[in-house]
Structures are given as structure tokens and as C-alpha cells.
Amino acid sequence: MARAKRALLNDFEKARRETGSLVRALSEYSAIGDWRLFFLYRDRLRAVTIADVARVARTYLKPANRVLGTFIPTEHPDRAQIPESPDLEAALAGYRGGADIETGEPFDPSPENIEARVIRKSLPNGIRVALLPKKTRGARVVATLSLHWGDEASRKGREAACSLAGGMLTRGTARHSRSEIRDAFDKLNASVTIGMGGASVDVRRTELADTLRLVAEALRESSFPDKEFQELKRESVTRIESMRSDPGVIADLHLLRYLRPYPKGHPLYTDSIDEQLKNTKAVSREDALRCYRSLLGATGAEFAAVGDFDPDELMRLVAQLFGDWKNPHPYARIAGRHFDRPARERRFRTPDKANAVLRAGLNIA
Numbered sequence: 434m435a436r437a438k439r440a441l442l443n444d445f446e447k448a449r450r451e452t453g454s455l456v457r458a459l460s461e462y463s464a465i466g467d468w469r470l471f472f473l474y475r476d477r478l479r480a481v482t483i484a485d486v487a488r489v490a491r492t493y494l495k496p497a498n499r500v501l502g503t504f505i506p507t508e509h510p511d512r513a514q515i516p517e518s519p520d521l522e523a524a525l526a527g528y529r530g531g532a533d534i535e536t537g538e539p540f541d542p543s544p545e546n547i548e549a550r551v552i553r554k555s556l557p558n559g560i561r562v563a564l565l566p567k568k569t570r571g572a573r574v575v576a577t578l579s580l581h582w583g584d585e586a587s588r589k590g591r592e593a594a595c596s597l598a599g600g601m602l603t604r605g606t607a608r609h610s611r612s613e614i615r616d617a618f619d620k621l622n623a624s625v626t627i628g629m630g631g632a633s634v635d636v637r638r639t640e641l642a643d644t645l646r647l648v649a650e651a652l653r654e655s656s657f658p659d660k661e662f663q664e665l666k667r668e669s670v671t672r673i674e675s676m677r678s679d680p681g682v683i684a685d686l687h688l689l690r691y692l693r694p695y696p697k698g699h700p701l702y703t704d705s706i707d708e709q710l711k712n713t714k715a716v717s718r719e720d721a722l723r724c725y726r727s728l729l730g731a732t733g734a735e736f737a738a739v740g741d742f743d744p745d746e747l748m749r750l751v752a753q754l755f756g757d758w759k760n761p762h763p764y765a766r767i768a769g770r771h772f773d774r775p776a777r778e779r780r781f782r783t784p785d786k787a788n789a790v791l792r793a794g795l796n797i798a
Contacts, residue, residue: 434483438481441478442475442479446534449534449571458471459471469528472530493513495511498512535568537568550565551563551564552566552748554748556751557756558755558757559732560732561736562737562751563737564738564748565737565738566742566743567741568741569739571637572638573635573638574634574637574638574641574740575634575738576634576736576738577633577634577736578632578652578734578755579630579734579735580630580729580730580734581733581734581764582729582760583595583762584767585699585765587762588700588728588767589698591720592700593709593712594716594720594723597665597669599629600628601655601657601661604658605655605656606650606654608654609650611658614647618647621636621643621644622637623635623636623640631652638740638741641742642746642750646754649755657718659718669713670710670713670714673706676706677706678783678785679786680783680788680789680790684781684791686705688792688794692772692794695770701767701769727761728760728761730759730760731758731759732759773796774796
């Protein structure tokens, strides 16, 4: 129950933080009866106990209220009695809604003002840090860590393995399981994405340090549990299979394969759906783990943060968490090539789909 309550309350806070979401939410509650119900419901949700949940379940989740494949009539069904609608005026009388969310500062987003306030520094392993401290609504901080790894030779023929490696980074470490990592981010009310390309974070100032520590653990200490890998692999195969009749995917793949005919095995080569399936099915846990251990690191990475934070404290934390993390194999940018391709038009039929899509591309350097 605590997990469910935390997730629902996090949704309320996210809605309050984003103007568009807040307007939509208040409109919905206005349609119910009064916009203030948004805040009243949130406050009542905080007070819910497990006893309340059990009582409501006993009251409303009755067998006679279910929809079953077989209906067996009874002479005297035990129906739930729906209470009368509450008196909204009485419920909202004198209601004040609790503490308001912190407001941000007026900010001039011109390049000149941004440049004047950005703090830059380079760490010993080459991480370039750019920080823009400013007051934000809800005291939020948005941060990104961009990682660069591998080169053309070391990534050749390993795209499927490295893709699965990225999916494994939040599925378990030596200290935490996948569910424990997910629960920890929920408790921190942090929106986080993690992959081989790095991480992005949206979190309150007070939880920024703990969130970044957990991000660093996922990136640097991933344990690749075999059960989680097999589950991820099955999910990937199912996802690829579902693309066979997707008009948008089919059009995208054919356009890319025509305009960018890199040789097979090249990191920028575009696999067909059949090739994606074959390569994904062939990847073992050890293949993905080797990609992770032999290539990933923070040498030459970039870290950027905008929001309500102490720049000195954040700079020290980034140095502590990532400053000694070096790439096992040197990184080199994979240069793109221009292919001279004549104009071409092709059509592909997907008769089981009612919609059609158009994809077009310019063959420019």
C-alpha cells in the first residue's frame, strides 16, 4: 500500500509542477464538482490506512459485482449499496489546501544570460561539467550525464549485445535488485532514465544527491542477473516481432537502409527486422556483459544540470561519483559517411493496417 500511495502522491506533485498538467487536472476535478477536490483528494490520500483499503475492498469488491464468463443467478444477490453523493460544500468548507509549491525565479533565457550564469569545470578523467543554478518551481533539478564509449572496431557487430547491456543497467546491482532500485527512485520522487548513453534525472533538490548515488551504482555496479537478462531478451524479441506489420517502422527501416548503406556489422548499419531478431536471439548474457565491462566509462563524458542546487556541492559529488571512472577502451567518434544515392520511390503494403504513412529523406552530406 505504501508503494501505491507513494506513486499516486508523486503523480499529484508532478501535476502541480507542470503548468499544463495542473490545468488539465483542475479541469477534470471541476467537471466532477469543484477544482479544490484535486487538493482535497490528495490530502485524503495521504491519510489512507491499510484498514481503509481493506474496508473498501470488503464493501465494494463483492462477487456479485464482478463480470464472469459464467453467470449463475441467485435468488437473493448480495449487492453493494452505493452511498449518496457527499455534500461538496460541507466537505470543502474552510478548506485551504495545505502548503503551496515553491515558485521559481523569473529567468531570462537569452544566450547571453545563460552564458553569464553557467559554471564550467573539467574533472581529472576529462568529464566536462556545466552547471546552471537557478530557483525552479518545486525546487526541482534536471541533470544529464552523457557517456561516450567504444570506436568503430570495438563496436563492430555488437549492436544487439550493447543494446541489451543498456537495458540491464537498472535490473540489478551487487547491492540492490531491480524492484529495490525502482522503489528507491519512487521514494525519492525521481524521474530517471539510464542506459549505455548515460542518464537523465529530474528530482527535488533535497533528493538530488541520493538519486545521483543510485544512478552511479546502476551505471558502475550493474550485476546482470541471468533471470533479468533472459526476461529482457524475451521482451526485446517480442517487441521486434511486433514491428513486422507496423507501417511506420517498415517505412523508416527501408528509408534508412537505402540512404545509409553501411556495410553489415558497421555500428551505423541498419538491421532489417529479420536481422534484428536473429542478432538479438543470438546474444548471450556474457556477450552483453563483455560490452558493458570492456567499453563503458566516463572518460570525456559531459554532465550538465539546471535547477535549484548548490554548485560547489554538486561539483564535488559528480567528481566523487564519476571522476575516477575511466573507459576500459579508448573512445573515438564514429564518423558518418555520405552515400551517393539516386532518387527513388517505393511502396510497401501492410493490408492488415487501416492507416498509411509517408517517409521521405534528403540525400545530403
